[in-house]
Amino acid sequence: MTILTDHAERARTIPLDQIDVSDPELFRQEALHPYFERLRKDAPVHYCAESAYGPYWSITKFNDIMAIDTNHKVFSSDHTHGSFVLDDTTLNAVDGGIYLPNFLGMDPPEHDVHRMAVSPIVAPHNLLRFEATIRERTRRVLDSLPIGETFNWVDRVSIELTTMMLATLLDFPFEERRRLTRWSDIVTTRPGYGLVDTWEQREQELMECLAYFQQLYAERKKLPPQPDLVSMLAHTPSMQGLDDTQFLGMLVLLIVGGNDTSRSSMSGGALACSLYPGEFAKAKANRALIASMIPEIVRWQTPIAHMRRTALEDFEFQGQKIRKGDKVAMWYLSGNRDEDVIERPMDFIVDRPRARHHLSFGFGIHRCLGNRLAELQLKVLFEEVLERYSRIEVAGEPVRVPSNLIHGFIELPVRLHV
Amino acid sequence: MPKITFITADGAERVVEAASGVTVMEAALQNLVQGIDGDCGGAAACGTCHVYVDPAWTDKTGPATPGIEKDMLLLTDNVRENSRLSCQIRLSDALDGLIVRMPEGQH
Ligand code: HEM
Numbered sequence: 146m147t148i149l150t151d152h153a154e155r156a157r158t159i160p161l162d163q164i165d166v167s168d169p170e171l172f173r174q175e176a177l178h179p180y181f182e183r184l185r186k187d188a189p190v191h192y193c194a195e196s197a198y199g200p201y202w203s204i205t206k207f208n209d210i211m212a213i214d215t216n217h218k219v220f221s222s223d224h225t226h227g228s229f230v231l232d233d234t235t236l237n238a239v240d241g242g243i244y245l246p247n248f249l250g251m252d253p254p255e256h257d258v259h260r261m262a263v264s265p266i267v268a269p270h271n272l273l274r275f276e277a278t279i280r281e282r283t284r285r286v287l288d289s290l291p292i293g294e295t296f297n298w299v300d301r302v303s304i305e306l307t308t309m310m311l312a313t314l315l316d317f318p319f320e321e322r323r324r325l326t327r328w329s330d331i332v333t334t335r336p337g338y339g340l341v342d343t344w345e346q347r348e349q350e351l352m353e354c355l356a357y358f359q360q361l362y363a364e365r366k367k368l369p370p371q372p373d374l375v376s377m378l379a380h381t382p383s384m385q386g387l388d389d390t391q392f393l394g395m396l397v398l399l400i401v402g403g404n405d406t407s408r409s410s411m412s413g414g415a416l417a418c419s420l421y422p423g424e425f426a427k428a429k430a431n432r433a434l435i436a437s438m439i440p441e442i443v444r445w446q447t448p449i450a451h452m453r454r455t456a457l458e459d460f461e462f463q464g465q466k467i468r469k470g471d472k473v474a475m476w477y478l479s480g481n482r483d484e485d486v487i488e489r490p491m492d493f494i495v496d497r498p499r500a501r502h503h504l505s506f507g508f509g510i511h512r513c514l515g516n517r518l519a520e521l522q523l524k525v526l527f528e529e530v531l532e533r534y535s536r537i538e539v540a541g542e543p544v545r546v547p548s549n550l551i552h553g554f555i556e557l558p559v560r561l562h563v
Numbered sequence: 564m565p566k567i568t569f570i571t572a573d574g575a576e577r578v579v580e581a582a583s584g585v586t587v588m589e590a591a592l593q594n595l596v597q598g599i600d601g602d603c604g605g606a607a608a609c610g611t612c613h614v615y616v617d618p619a620w621t622d623k624t625g626p627a628t629p630g631i632e633k634d635m636l637l638l639t640d641n642v643r644e645n646s647r648l649s650c651q652i653r654l655s656d657a658l659d660g661l662i663v664r665m666p667e668g669q670h
């Protein structure tokens with residue numbers, strides 16, 4: 146608590162040019178909000194001259210983020226300019242990272258071809274097919290949880306459910322599914338944050354991931370097309386001739402895109418229900434509210450804190466001169482707390498009007514491909530939770546991911562009450 | 564007040580009235596028409612308001628506009644000639660009686 150009070154004071158008084166909201170430590174402490182509040186008020190398009198990722202602009206207001214996200218002709222995601230996040234090592238062979246090209250890091254027309262190749266995985270008939278499986282698994286996981294005893298919700302619920310989902314999407318050997326969790330975690334990390342000790346270790350594990358999937362690919366290639374992502378890549382005409390790095394890049398996008406994100410909304414949802422027991426009770430009494438409760442969880446948590454673009458030309462924006470080549474970070478975590486667009490933005494409100502109007506899935510051509518699937522998983526989980534428990538209680542300090550990209554949890558000690 | 568008919572993928576019809584000047588997406592949201600979400604608030608940036616304009620009305624609504632509307636439709640499954648993002652169709656007396664159909668699911 147004192148840490149957060151210190152941050153509130155510091156955020157109010159620190160000279161603007163010394164604010165660096167990309168510092169992973171601030172995310173570990175969940176200390177970002179007062180800094181974002183200051184930026185939204187005093188410098189909504191803000192230049193940070195020095196950071197671990199070099200100089201970058203921060204966009205912190207809802208509508209400004211929308212304007213940048215939809216202007217893909219000027220603000221590029223393309224991997225040739227670095228990455229779609231501040232840290233270039235996530236996507237490129239710089240400073241120890243490896244090259245992992247994928248369509249979130251591509252501009253049209255290449256982007257569109259890759260995206261359309263895998264988008265059938267979330268077509269309405271596939272979602273319908275998944276729902277029964279998701280419900281059955283969710284029930285089984287919840288039924289295995291202790292009542293009145295503290296356990297780590299992240300591991301027992303969030304990781305378990307999202308990893309099972311991912312295994313289904315990829316038709317990955319079910320018993321080995323925690324390997325997916327591991328690969329997902331190491332893509333977005335650097336050595337020194339507790340997951341890998343060296344860049345070589347990260348690279349070696351990612352190469353194991355590649356080899357594993359090459360095997361699956363070879364098997365699926367011989368079989369007729371099936372509705373899983375590996376089979377889609379093996380059989381879609383436009384995806385023939387991907388080289389190893391392109392194949393790995395695509396896999397990594399599908400693994401990370403669908404994993405860390407859904408995981409952190411499942412955890413964030415539990416935290417929100419604990420902090421706002423009145424809202425939980427409201428939803429329990431009126432189950433129709435699940436339709437607004439789910440997008441509200443996704444907004445409140447904002448599992449992806451930022452996406453970054455690179456300016457392809459000099460561009461004047463809200464009175465600031467963004468130069469060709471500059472990095473521009475769109476802080477969804479801040480835009481989703483913008484009091485000019487969202488009423489009482491810090492609060493979790495299950496019957497929020499227009500709850501779907503949030504930034505967590507991005508906007509424009511890179512808008513999240515898996516948003517409907519993510520919402521489906523969350524809907525089933527929280528329907529079953531509302532059915533079973535009178536209260537979710539977070540019974541200890543959450544441990545958060547030290548990352549300016551993945552806004553999530555490592556540990557969330559939870560106690561359930563019937 | 565122009566009238567609009569929304570038809571779902573399985574054929575259910577809803578007729579709503581809305582003021583000239585609002586968009587077809589807004590008319591749907593104001594009247595709680597299921598199947599149009601309008602997540603981006605009308606910026607042609609989410610693709611959750613996709614409709615097929617009845618062939619009798621395509622001349623009056625016009626085709627998708629080049630730029631972000633076309634770019635977004637390009638990425639939408641099952642787009643057709645008469646696909647539009649309904650947040651980009653503004654109602655007027657000329658569109659009184661407009662008929663639009665909805666896809667099986669929104670992006
Ligand atoms: C609550 C859960 C999720 C959140 C918050 C989330 C968030 C995001 C965000 C912020 C973007 C980038 C948007 C932009 O740059 O404008 C994105 C893109 C993407 N997401 Fe998600 N995501 C979630 C779940 C999923 C799931 C379950 C999948 C896979 C099935 C998935 C697959 C993707 C893919 C493939 C892209 C790249 C789209 C493109 O570049 O065209 N996501 N997501």
Ligand code: FES
Nearest residue numbers: 601603607610650
């Ligand atoms: S409301 Fe988002 S595209 Fe129309």
